[in-house]
Amino acid sequence: MWIEPNELPVNKVQYLDENGKLTNGAPEVSDDELIAMYKWMVQARVFDQRALKFQRQGRIGTYAPLSGQEAAQVGSAFALERQDWIYPSYREGAALFVHGFPMKNFFLYTMGHLKGTDAEGANVFPVQIIIGAQCLHAVGGAWAGKYQGENSVSVTYIGDGGTSEGDFHEALNFAGVYKLPMVFFVQNNQWAISVPRSKQTASGTIAQKAVAHGITGIQVDGNDVLAVYTTMKQALERARSGQPVLVEAVTYRQGPHTTADDPTKYRNKSDVDEWLAKDPLKRIKAFLLDKGIWNEELEQREFALAEQKVTEAFELAANTPKSKVEDIFEIVYEKKTSQLTEQQQSVSSEGVLK
Amino acid sequence: MWIEPNELPVNKVQYLDENGKLTNGAPEVSDDELIAMYKWMVQARVFDQRALKFQRQGRIGTYAPLSGQEAAQVGSAFALERQDWIYPSYREGAALFVHGFPMKNFFLYTMGHLKGTDAEGANVFPVQIIIGAQCLHAVGGAWAGKYQGENSVSVTYIGDGGTSEGDFHEALNFAGVYKLPMVFFVQNNQWAISVPRSKQTASGTIAQKAVAHGITGIQVDGNDVLAVYTTMKQALERARSGQPVLVEAVTYRQGPHTTADDPTKYRNKSDVDEWLAKDPLKRIKAFLLDKGIWNEELEQREFALAEQKVTEAFELAANTPKSKVEDIFEIVYEKKTSQLTEQQQSVSSEGVLK
Amino acid sequence: MTAMTMIEAINFTLKKEMERDQRVICLGEDIGKNGGVFRATDGLQAIFGEDRVVDTPIAESAIVGTAVGMAARGLRPVAEIQFFGFIYEAMDQMASQAARLRFRSGGVLGAPMVVRAPYGGGVKTPELHSDSLEGLFLHSPGLKVVMPSSPYDAKGLLTAAIRDNDPVLFLEPMKLYRAFKQEVPEEDYLIEIGKAKVVKEGEDLTVITWGQTVPLVSKVVEQWEQEQSISIEIIDLRTVSPIDEDTIIASVQKTGRAMIVHEAVKTGGPGAEISAMINEKALFHLSAPIVRVTSFDTPYPVPSVEEDWLPNADRISQGIREVLAH
Amino acid sequence: MTAMTMIEAINFTLKKEMERDQRVICLGEDIGKNGGVFRATDGLQAIFGEDRVVDTPIAESAIVGTAVGMAARGLRPVAEIQFFGFIYEAMDQMASQAARLRFRSGGVLGAPMVVRAPYGGGVKTPELHSDSLEGLFLHSPGLKVVMPSSPYDAKGLLTAAIRDNDPVLFLEPMKLYRAFKQEVPEEDYLIEIGKAKVVKEGEDLTVITWGQTVPLVSKVVEQWEQEQSISIEIIDLRTVSPIDEDTIIASVQKTGRAMIVHEAVKTGGPGAEISAMINEKALFHLSAPIVRVTSFDTPYPVPSVEEDWLPNADRISQGIREVLAH
Numbered sequence A, B: 001m002w003i004e005p006n007e008l009p010v011n012k013v014q015y016l017d018e019n020g021k022l023t024n025g026a027p028e029v030s031d032d033e034l035i036a037m038y039k040w041m042v043q044a045r046v047f048d049q050r051a052l053k054f055q056r057q058g059r060i061g062t063y064a065p066l067s068g069q070e071a072a073q074v075g076s077a078f079a080l081e082r083q084d085w086i087y088p089s090y091r092e093g094a095a096l097f098v099h100g101f102p103m104k105n106f107f108l109y110t111m112g113h114l115k116g117t118d119a120e121g122a123n124v125f126p127v128q129i130i131i132g133a134q135c136l137h138a139v140g141g142a143w144a145g146k147y148q149g150e151n152s153v154s155v156t157y158i159g160d161g162g163t164s165e166g167d168f169h170e171a172l173n174f175a176g177v178y179k180l181p182m183v184f185f186v187q188n189n190q191w192a193i194s195v196p197r198s199k200q201t202a203s204g205t206i207a208q209k210a211v212a213h214g215i216t217g218i219q220v221d222g223n224d225v226l227a228v229y230t231t232m233k234q235a236l237e238r239a240r241s242g243q244p245v246l247v248e249a250v251t252y253r254q255g256p257h258t259t260a261d262d263p264t265k266y267r268n269k270s271d272v273d274e275w276l277a278k279d280p281l282k283r284i285k286a287f288l289l290d291k292g293i294w295n296e297e298l299e300q301r302e303f304a305l306a307e308q309k310v311t312e313a314f315e316l317a318a319n320t321p322k323s324k325v326e327d328i329f330e331i332v333y334e335k336k337t338s339q340l341t342e343q344q345q346s347v348s349s350e351g352v353l354k
Numbered sequence C, D: 001m002t003a004m005t006m007i008e009a010i011n012f013t014l015k016k017e018m019e020r021d022q023r024v025i026c027l028g029e030d031i032g033k034n035g036g037v038f039r040a041t042d043g044l045q046a047i048f049g050e051d052r053v054v055d056t057p058i059a060e061s062a063i064v065g066t067a068v069g070m071a072a073r074g075l076r077p078v079a080e081i082q083f084f085g086f087i088y089e090a091m092d093q094m095a096s097q098a099a100r101l102r103f104r105s106g107g108v109l110g111a112p113m114v115v116r117a118p119y120g121g122g123v124k125t126p127e128l129h130s131d132s133l134e135g136l137f138l139h140s141p142g143l144k145v146v147m148p149s150s151p152y153d154a155k156g157l158l159t160a161a162i163r164d165n166d167p168v169l170f171l172e173p174m175k176l177y178r179a180f181k182q183e184v185p186e187e188d189y190l191i192e193i194g195k196a197k198v199v200k201e202g203e204d205l206t207v208i209t210w211g212q213t214v215p216l217v218s219k220v221v222e223q224w225e226q227e228q229s230i231s232i233e234i235i236d237l238r239t240v241s242p243i244d245e246d247t248i249i250a251s252v253q254k255t256g257r258a259m260i261v262h263e264a265v266k267t268g269g270p271g272a273e274i275s276a277m278i279n280e281k282a283l284f285h286l287s288a289p290i291v292r293v294t295s296f297d298t299p300y301p302v303p304s305v306e307e308d309w310l311p312n313a314d315r316i317s318q319g320i321r322e323v324l325a326h
């Protein structure tokens, strides 16, 4: 009879509570892996803070901060194999770095450089600005991978707000029909610019959106890197065998939407504070300290190292020769049209009577 | 944990089995209503057969037959109030007639006449060709109705295939967020041209797609007019109180997709035969006969009357003055642009050197 | 009269029209509590409530499609597309639905609605935010396309757009939102849609432009006129569809030379139509080929090169030299 | 050589290219078991299997977006949009994604893919099926637009399109699908994308057209030449983007008169660009205004009036009279 709204039970996967205590038994993750993930999270946090500063100093353009989402991004990307692909949106620096995308090029991107999306061999698609469009590219990529026997999964990243776009649903539906090796990784960070999750959709969870398309869904505590990593491992396994999965990672955007945004216009400090208490770094750090495999000295060393890597990447980017308008004519088509040739020539004769 | 594909139980509402026997108690529908609905179904069947013939004779253009879907269309539309609106696709003649759309104008539509979508005061939006687009218009309509306190529900009709379009999902999502007085009435007639329902989406039912958007879903036997009518009555009641509903009516397209289609290319006779046994007219007729409120004399009289109404409507349409190209310039904007005036004038001077 | 920036004029106009007519409803992404990413709708939700200033989910096709449905049932929706580059998502609802509802209903229904969107380059937005795509809509019968170049025009044109009984695409030049203030009457006034404005008269050359290149062209022309004994007529199209043919033709018949400046890419753009129109109606008045100074035929490039890609002062000067060389 | 209709030539080409290159995959609505609503892909699924000839759900954005994703990862997808009027649904994936992937990736990735679609009027389809929207894509840098007018051209151009390393929109004139047969070589041959064909030489007037108006123009021109002592050059553009400027300019420099015939609506259409281009490069060769014979600036109308709305023989004749009147 009536399928009442939100009657489907959805249980969020969690291993670590807000204080880093195990709630649900320990998953099989080695100490090395734990430490590696934490280091990536530190790197991500430092990168984010520095990028914000660079932006304020006018050294890079608009930037979309990721602080608060390190567990979701690092945990998910750390579970990937080299041959897997990421189809990101614009807030996934951390996931990209874990999967081999050069930090230098991310800076180039924020500087408005033509080479800012060059993954230099890592399986990372260009940052997508059009919300939802990347999901369809991931569908095609997964399909090509399957057709060519690559044993690779295509993972697309999208936000809670992005799940309202038609493209998102068309992609889920295709994935279901063709049983594609795909994971839809939704970072539900509670906000789409100024619109809270509750006004974005009436569905109780994002995970349950999988039901519309006959694929597997799962919700995970996105600030718990253990939960994200473990769940993502399993999701990838399913996907690799032709069962697409929608993962909803429940997390929080601690900063502004972008450097052009003022979040005090639309959200309360109390809301932010509540989520700061659930900070993903704090949580895994407590767990590592408890486990006795981390200490303050390592911590300081790691932060210093991360700073240094950011500085290096930034310097490399800042010293890369700037893009020139002449260059753009070369990458519209494989071979320039005569119109483009003429226009390119007009550039070089600029200011001079033709 | 894992929301496995299609684990949500969906129970199809049915009152009459294939032989017109009650399976589930009798719903509260008066004899008059039963007979009225059956008469509309007869009218629809006759209209459909005659339209097919007119098309074969070259007297109308492409036509999308509805035979097999009479219960779904009549049962749903019969439940509407006058102030409710229908946002149809292209196969809903029966629903439209029930809601007051003049049959004559439907013929005009098939004749390619500019006035073929004129509802002459009935609350029926123009037939929509772009699959999914009508769902969004219904959202806007429902919104306007709510805003203006009309107490009216907007009902949009779409096919199983249409549920793959992004627009369909965007509409469901909006309806859920704004609690709009809307019913999405999906006629799942098993085919989208040549693509069977099973290849259209991996979801076990269409009804469960409501779950993605936090709204109510329900599946009903679309060949059982009692079930459709009763369910739709309840759905409309919910909708009127701000709870949008997705109704999936499980039915079958007995004929070709359109008069331009050859279904033997893609489906078996056995499939068709199986569904012919479930014919919606046969079923309700058996029930009425059983109840003693119908007989063969009434049956013959009704079919003759229906034939006569079709003939009259067709003749009226055929005798309507044809659209002229000059007319079209008047309905692009409220006021013609100078370009349109110039172009309109060039028509009248056609063949003459300007 | 108050001195207003363009964004203030737009905000003020929306407020006025919402006060005047209950049927006017604003909808779009982040337009409510946040007041729009550019603050065009700032404060409106506080005044008119969540029912009339509506934050929508992220779904452009739904935003425009919902507006079509509202308009057909008696409201006068003003939908915002956050950046014009995202209009592609709503293309069917724009070009097949809003544009054609009057036509498809045999003249019975209509879609009196406005779709507002910030457009244009030079403000270093991330990619896909800055495209000038008005040419696509010029080629979509049933729509009107309005592109103001000043606070005063923005108010008069937006008022006219909201009261128009046909769907109007209202494109707001991002770069001019806060570029300068102008005296804007608080009282009701309309600027007729479909009529161009002769910004300044001239004898030797007609320059046709609209939206955010108007102040730029004016500056370059001023310089030319100071340095050379030449007189240039500037036409601000104001409305890109329908184009005001009469004003353009009359001017070119007088000056004998025409140049078009726009931020849209060159090939297949609005400049092509204007050139073709002049060719049709005033060919024998031309003493030089018509010059188009536009963006290049590439995707909108990354911020670091956009200034060289757009029709900047140098390229406009170069165009003037060219058209005068004959 | 075999005599083929255009639809047979397209079917044959797809088969050949799929045999030749494993990476070629066809996807679209009803293209598999049903062989396409026009039978363009008839029999292909039986030969190549469901993996390579794929029936998709009804979702145009997904069809094109999936093709982009496939192409970027090494396949060469050929996507079908069932009728070109439905391309609006896929507009972002066409104009922002497929068209810009090379650009957006700094030249690292590419989208070697074809989007095929039947287009054009005169066959009494229901509304929204018959629009000629090539102008929108002419204004979308990064795409190529190819529009054949004969079975022979269809094969050579489709082969070139599939082997091209950039995204190609391949528009098939519905009305010509079965209009006539022509000898088509079974062997491999390519027709270069971006090059127009001079269908017949002439001295007094250049008529530029493409796709399904080519045979119509040829017929009208033949009559004129029989009845009057006049010689008309006909250019079949074959590729609408990029436009073959050289061929057009050379011809107009010779004839001094130009007329453009297309089914797209007039304002902002491809005819505008061609006219502007001629104005830019050959103004002083013109002895008459350029005439555009096109569909009117209204939505594509209902079937009962479409013949009067399209550029029919009468209107083309009228256009010739007009351009010769000067």
Ligand SMILES: Cc1ncc(C[n+]2csc(CCOP(=O)(O)OP(=O)(O)O)c2C)c(N)n1
Pocket (backbone or CB within 6 Å): A091, A129, A130, A131, A132, A158, A159, A160, A161, A162, A163, A189, A191, A192, A193, A253, A257, C029, C058, C060, C082, C086, C089
């Ligand atoms: C198609 C499209 N519409 C609108 C935007 C503008 N926009 C950029 S980010 C954003 C909010 C996205 O929210 P969400 O998907 O939750 O991701 P988050 O920013 O929270 O990571 C919007 C509306 C866009 N980039 N693309």
Ligand SMILES: Cc1ncc(C[n+]2csc(CCOP(=O)(O)OP(=O)(O)O)c2C)c(N)n1
Pocket (backbone or CB within 6 Å): B091, B129, B130, B131, B132, B158, B159, B160, B161, B162, B163, B189, B191, B192, B193, B253, B257, D029, D058, D060, D082, D086, D089
């Ligand atoms: C946007 C769009 N894409 C494709 C089509 C072509 N088309 C017309 S009907 C149809 C099948 C629709 O199937 P379904 O939604 O199940 O409705 P039914 O025809 O079975 O009533 C298709 C693909 C269209 N009209 N609009």
Ligand SMILES: [Mg+2]
Pocket (backbone or CB within 6 Å): A159, A160, A161, A187, A188, A189, A190, A191, A192, A193
């Ligand atoms: Mg978010």
Ligand SMILES: [Mg+2]
Pocket (backbone or CB within 6 Å): B159, B160, B161, B187, B188, B189, B190, B191, B192, B193
């Ligand atoms: Mg169906």
